[in-house]
Amino acid sequence: MDQYIGKMLDDRYEILELIGTGGMANVYKARCHRLNRLVAIKILKSDLADNADFRRRFHDESQAVAQLSHANIVSVYDVSTNPDREYIVMELIDGITLKQYMERRGRMDWRESLHFITQIMRGLSHAHSRGIIHRDIKPQNIMVLRDGSVKVADFGIACLANAGQTLTQEALGSVHYISPEQARGDRIDARSDIYSAGVVLYEMLTGRLPFEGDSAVSVAIQHLSSVPLAPRDIDPSIPEPLELICMKAMNSDPNKRYASADAMIEDLEKFRRDPSVDMDYIRQELSKPAADSEPTMPIPTAQVASAVKKHTGEVRREPEDDEPPRRDKRSIAIIAGIFAAAVLLVVLLFKLILGDFGPAGSNKSYTVPDVRGMTVEEAQEAEGVKDIFTVHVQGMRKTDEYQPGQIVEQDPIAGRTRKSNFVIEVYVAEEPEKVLMKDLTGMEYRQARVLLTDLGMSLKIESREESSDKYGANAVIRTEPAADEPLTAGQTVIIYYSTGPESVVVPTFTGQNIADATKNARDLGLTVGEITYDPYNIAEPGQVVEQSLEPTSEVPGGTKISFTVSGSKNDQQSQTSRVAEFSMPADMEGMLKVEFEQDGVILDSQYLSASLGKVSYTFTGDPGTSSYVCAYFTSLDTEATKVSDIQEVIF
Numbered sequence: 001m002d003q004y005i006g007k008m009l010d011d012r013y014e015i016l017e018l019i020g021t022g023g024m025a026n027v028y029k030a031r032c033h034r035l036n037r038l039v040a041i042k043i044l045k046s047d048l049a050d051n052a053d054f055r056r057r058f059h060d061e062s063q064a065v066a067q068l069s070h071a072n073i074v075s076v077y078d079v080s081t082n083p084d085r086e087y088i089v090m091e092l093i094d095g096i097t098l099k100q101y102m103e104r105r106g107r108m109d110w111r112e113s114l115h116f117i118t119q120i121m122r123g124l125s126h127a128h129s130r131g132i133i134h135r136d137i138k139p140q141n142i143m144v145l146r147d148g149s150v151k152v153a154d155f156g157i158a159c160l161a162n163a164g165q166t167l168t169q170e171a172l173g174s175v176h177y178i179s180p181e182q183a184r185g186d187r188i189d190a191r192s193d194i195y196s197a198g199v200v201l202y203e204m205l206t207g208r209l210p211f212e213g214d215s216a217v218s219v220a221i222q223h224l225s226s227v228p229l230a231p232r233d234i235d236p237s238i239p240e241p242l243e244l245i246c247m248k249a250m251n252s253d254p255n256k257r258y259a260s261a262d263a264m265i266e267d268l269e270k271f272r273r274d275p276s277v278d279m280d281y282i283r284q285e286l287s288k289p290a291a292d293s294e295p296t297m298p299i300p301t302a303q304v305a306s307a308v309k310k311h312t313g314e315v316r317r318e319p320e321d322d323e324p325p326r327r328d329k330r331s332i333a334i335i336a337g338i339f340a341a342a343v344l345l346v347v348l349l350f351k352l353i354l355g356d357f358g359p360a361g362s363n364k365s366y367t368v369p370d371v372r373g374m375t376v377e378e379a380q381e382a383e384g385v386k387d388i389f390t391v392h393v394q395g396m397r398k399t400d401e402y403q404p405g406q407i408v409e410q411d412p413i414a415g416r417t418r419k420s421n422f423v424i425e426v427y428v429a430e431e432p433e434k435v436l437m438k439d440l441t442g443m444e445y446r447q448a449r450v451l452l453t454d455l456g457m458s459l460k461i462e463s464r465e466e467s468s469d470k471y472g473a474n475a476v477i478r479t480e481p482a483a484d485e486p487l488t489a490g491q492t493v494i495i496y497y498s499t500g501p502e503s504v505v506v507p508t509f510t511g512q513n514i515a516d517a518t519k520n521a522r523d524l525g526l527t528v529g530e531i532t533y534d535p536y537n538i539a540e541p542g543q544v545v546e547q548s549l550e551p552t553s554e555v556p557g558g559t560k561i562s563f564t565v566s567g568s569k570n571d572q573q574s575q576t577s578r579v580a581e582f583s584m585p586a587d588m589e590g591m592l593k594v595e596f597e598q599d600g601v602i603l604d605s606q607y608l609s610a611s612l613g614k615v616s617y618t619f620t621g622d623p624g625t626s627s628y629v630c631a632y633f634t635s636l637d638t639e640a641t642k643v644s645d646i647q648e649v650i651f
Contacts, residue, residue, distance in 0.1 A: 004028060004043065010080065011040060013089065024413045029092060032077075036533065036568055039077060043087040067130045072123030074143065074153040093153070098200070099139035103444050105446075106453065107207030109463050110238050116142075117201045118268050119150035124197065125261035127152070128190040135188065137196035138177040140201065147527060147560070169451070175216040176209050183220040190255040194264060198249025198257075205246065206234045210644065224252065237460065241271045244279045279369040339378070356407025370414035371424060375405050389422045398432035400458050400489045437493070439483035440534045442478045445497040445648045446572060446628070452493060454643075467499040468587040471527055474557050500525030508551040509544045514565045515623035517544045521561055529560040533568055541567030576623050576651045581616045582644040593634040600626050607636075621651035 004015045005028070013030045018042070020027035030041045045260040069075065078089035082216070098116065102108065120142060127134060133154060134141075141154040155356075175183075179195035182188050202210050210228030213219040231243045245267050251257045258264040270277050369384035371391065379391045402408045409427040412418065428633075435455060440448040445463070452459055468477050480494040481487070504525050509517040518528045529548070537545050546564035549555060584592070589612045595605045596617045608615055610633075621627050 002026075003046070007089075009041070009085070009087065013039065015041065030089075034087070036535065038092045040090045041087050042087065044091065060515055061152065062440065068127055068155075070123055070126040071149070072119045072151055074127060074151045093143045093151060094599075095144050097140050098142035098150070098204075102139060102204065102207075105449065109202045109461070110205055110242055111463065113201060113204035113389055114242065114268065114272060114477065115148065116144070116150050116204060116493065117197065118265065118272070119264045120197055120200065120259045121268065122148070122154060122188075123152040125265060126192050126634045127155075128261055130192070133188060133190055134193050134196075135182065136174060136177075137193050137200060139200055140174070142200070146530075149271075155636050175219045176211065178223060179254075180224045183223055183255060186214045189254075189622065190260060191257050194249050194258050194261060195254075197261075198246055202231060202250060205231045205238050205242070208234070210250065214424065227252075232289065237462075239275050239569065241267075241275065241277050241279045246270065262277055317575060318527045323450045366422065368410075368412050368416045368418060368424065371410055372407050372414075373402060374407055376426065377570070379407060379424075385424070389424050391424050391426055393428055394425045395427050397427045399429045401425050402429040423496050430471045435487045437479065437483050437485045437487055440479055440495065441483070443476045444470060444628075444648050445474045445495065446648075448479075448495055448497075450646050453493075455487070457487060457489045457491070459487065460490065462492060464494060464496050465499050466496050467500065467502040467557055469496040469501045472522060473498055473500040502557055503554050504557055504559065506547075506549045506551055506553045506555060506561070509561075509563065510546045511524075512544050513542055514544055514563060515542075517563060518623075518625070525557040526555075527558055527560045529549065529562040531563050531565060533565050535568040537564075537566035539566035543567075577617050577618050577620050578649045579618050579651055580629050580647050580649055583614050583641045584610045584612060585633050588633060588635050588640070590641065591636050593632075593636060595632040595634070596629070597632065598629050602646045619649055621649070623651055626650045 007015050009015065009030075012034050015033055016029045016031060016038075018026060019029045020155055022057065025042045025044050028041045028043065031037070032039050041118055074093060075091040076088060077091065080087050080089075082623040120137070124134065124334050125242075137152070140614045141152065143151045143152065143153050164463070174320060179188065179192040182192050199210060202280070211219050211222035211226065212224060231238050232240060233247055245264065248256070248267075249258055249264060259266075261427065267279060267366050271279075287404070330457045347382070363515050366388055368385070368389070369382060371379035371382060371385065374382060376391055379385055385391065399406045399408050408429050411425045430538065435457060438449065439452055444452075447465075449461055452461055466477055466594060468475075471477050475498045477496045477498050481491075501524075506526075507520070507524070512520070514531065518531075521528050526549075534545060539545050543566045544563050545566050548562040549559065582636065590610060592610050593605060594615060595602050596619075597603065598619050603619075604617070606615075615631065617629075617631070619627060619629055627649050628646050628651050630646045632641055634641045
């Protein structure tokens with residue numbers, strides 16, 4: 001049992017449950033009894049409480065975040081730094097990390113990436129304006145809320161820009177997102193955060209990290225001396241101006257990056273207004289290196305420096321007077337090349353004299369060419385095949401990489417030599433099974449994307465917004481291709497989803513029960529925002545007494561409306577229950593491990609027989625809210641895992 005769960009801190013904060021843990025602190029869900037609200041409390045781990053360095057870092061975080069107040073930064077309500085226990089009280093975020101979001105979505109649409117990175121940069125702009133550098137920007141430290149807004153979290157290794165801090169012994173940060181200067185242990189500034197944000201944008205756009213390696217040091221070296229593959233080389237559908245913004249932010253030379261978060265925001269907004277805007281950058285210039293899931297970890301800068309030295313080479317020195325001169329390696333290579341060419345010429349002349357350049361069937365060796373990607377007819381007529389090799393079809397293969405009729409596999413493989421048996425056995429891509437487009441109309445947009453991804457056809461999914469009086473916000477209006485039309489691997493599918501009606505006339509919600517009010521607001525195309533409670537109001541408990549939007553006013557669809565409700569939240573039925581039903585995978589047999597997930601959190605796991613066909617689970621939530629739920633089915637025999645359709649449950 002955790003030592004804090006069930007305890008009361010400072011006669012005010014009741015610790016309810018552990019919701020997260022990090023290297024320095026644990027995060028708990030708690031109730032503030034003074035203001036009657038749920039909060040998150042970050043408490044310094046007890047085994048680190050006596051460590052002066054960790055206490056200093058924790059104190060620095062509290063000092064940093066206490067200065068910040070911005071819509072895109074997790075709010076801090078209270079700080080306690082007493083000798084017995086240090087903790088920070090923050091807003092409780094109803095959402096998931098950007099890392100979790102990306103793991104579910106895979107490669108994100110560039111429009112969604114633009115939406116997220118703009119908010120991240122706005123949060124950083126606010127922090128930088130207060131002289132605070134985050135130093136650990138990564139998807140794990142970005143929270144995505146239900147309404148699509150983003151908040152920067154975890155200023156655990158933040159520092160004050162005016163503190164003149166350098167890292168001479170170790171560079172703190174997550175190695176896949178760390179800036180080159182931070183990895184070296186050099187002095188850092190706001191541009192280090194911009195580099196890390198550029199890496200986050202790169203990952204959102206491409207679905208992969210710019211640099212991978214077997215160790216933290218090897219990845220750090222790549223940040224210092226390598227240039228990542230350009231995003232458009234991975235996905236040509238990414239607009240070029242957005243690629244240029246990403247590459248400029250990730251430039252290994254801080255002087256060639258954006259000078260500030262505001263400068264990057266300015267370009268992002270230019271692009272948002274006009275996706276064809278000329279950024280006046282040269283991709284090749286941005287790609288030149290400078291002359292010189294993971295947890296936050298120390299990166300030994302001495303080790304990095306030593307490795308970089310080996311990687312880039314030492315500066316050549318002149319020999320001492322008493323040192324024998326060493327022959328230049330380049331000269332040796334040239335001499336060796338001339339010698340090899342001379343030997344080759346002699347061999348060729350020898351073969352020519354002996355007449356070994358005869359037709360196929362002689363004792364000559366022939367190199368097997370690469371015929372993959374060709375049709376059988378094309379391969380038989382290809383240079384290096386015709387009049388030498390015979391192409392024989394061995395069978396068919398299912399593949400997404402090649403078109404039907406193209407060769408996908410060959411034996412012997414390309415590059416081998418043959419003196420006899422001049423036959424190339426090949427396998428040809430078969431016609432794929434026809435898959436029909438699903439009817440996604442009315443379905444929640446995120447669920448629709450998951451269903452298309454689960455088809456396993458490497459579909460390119462694009463999304464476009466439209467206003468609709470018929471469909472609520474985020475509901476699918478139509479698709480291209482339409483339902484029941486055939487799909488092919490790699491095809492582009494466009495999802496048109498609703499932003500709600502163009503305009504909504506706000507009704508009077510006061511006097512309604514809060515559950516009815518939230519449902520009615522959503523049905524009209526409004527977005528329900530914050531719900532607060534007034535324990536001193538004399539109206540019947542649970543009744544809406546105030547609304548943020550004036551009745552009879554006309555607002556755009558999707559506008560946020562907040563409510564004030566009479567009574568205490570404890571007076572209300574705190575939670576309601578809804579049963580969700582999931583179908584067992586038809587291709588799984590025997591006993592399965594079934595895990596039930598709500599909003600990215602595994603609530604329960606059971607061992608059930610696949611023969612049941614269906615399984616149900618009861619989920620709970622606050623009245624008027626909604627959750628996204630699914631089930632994971634894991635075979636005990638093969639360890640294969642399948643996920644059910646994502647369902648939206650309204651409480």
